[in-house]
Amino acid sequence: MKSPEQKQFYTITELTREFGVSTRTIRFYEDEGLIQPIRRGRTRLFKPSDRRLLMLIMRGKRLGFSIAEIREIISIYKEPPGESGQLKLLIQRVIEKRDQLLQKRTDIDETIAELDQVEEQCLGRMAELGVGT
Amino acid sequence: MKSPEQKQFYTITELTREFGVSTRTIRFYEDEGLIQPIRRGRTRLFKPSDRRLLMLIMRGKRLGFSIAEIREIISIYKEPPGESGQLKLLIQRVIEKRDQLLQKRTDIDETIAELDQVEEQCLGRMAELGVGT
DNA sequence: GCCTGATTTTACTTTTACGTAAATTTTTTG
């Protein structure tokens, strides 16, 4: 059995529905060089690899990365490990990005901890008032 | 002994240096109602509480939250737990924000895992080449 | 008390990430 729904190609509107964005947005990402759908005539055809790139892009957006930063991240995945000097550079870039992400995770954990405190206070106050949750 | 460097007031330039932003940025946050420094004449004086708010703002920015979203988060902390209905609403808002943050953390963990893989491949390739890290 | 540098206000500009509209294909469907 093949994996579920492994389509050859996706149309632009299929992808706008899946990711909840407009055609303008997807074409914008193409203009920015983040994806390169092939063409049949003028119409764009998106391969599964384009779809995976879109998933990466959306994830980057959720994390507050700019298009430029998302481009960097994508290029890290693309880079074919070549010559030794390049490899060292690539590792440097990996380390940088990971540090950024670790900082973000710290920020998130702190914020969640604070929100937990607020919630606890609320629940305590509600218990005092004799209110059910 | 008092805690280290507990100043009464900070000037705008002290804060720009500490947070690595411009005066324009700090005034912009004031215009947006995120902070409310007091005035001596026309000059702004920032209290430790304003400084703490700026820390919250910067953290929000690092996480890719918009000014509007940062305003929401700040207002969660400010909200004095009042009446029962309000408390329930506040808890709802806490839960929403926390869900957003948990999603972000998932995104981060996935991205870090992928970066780790890239790094491993690089290191493997370098070992093949007989190159030291 | 004046000079120098910091601060403020006002207003126009810029960049990013798309939105929107119009005119033109292109594709699909009856």
Add this chain to the structure above:
DNA sequence: CAAAAAATTTACGTAAAAGTAAAATCAGGC
């Protein structure tokens, strides 16, 4: 094949988050 629906190109518009410039004002040191 004709009509409708979908996709494309081109171009201008916009909101958010500041940048920047100019002119005026203020504060602190000598």
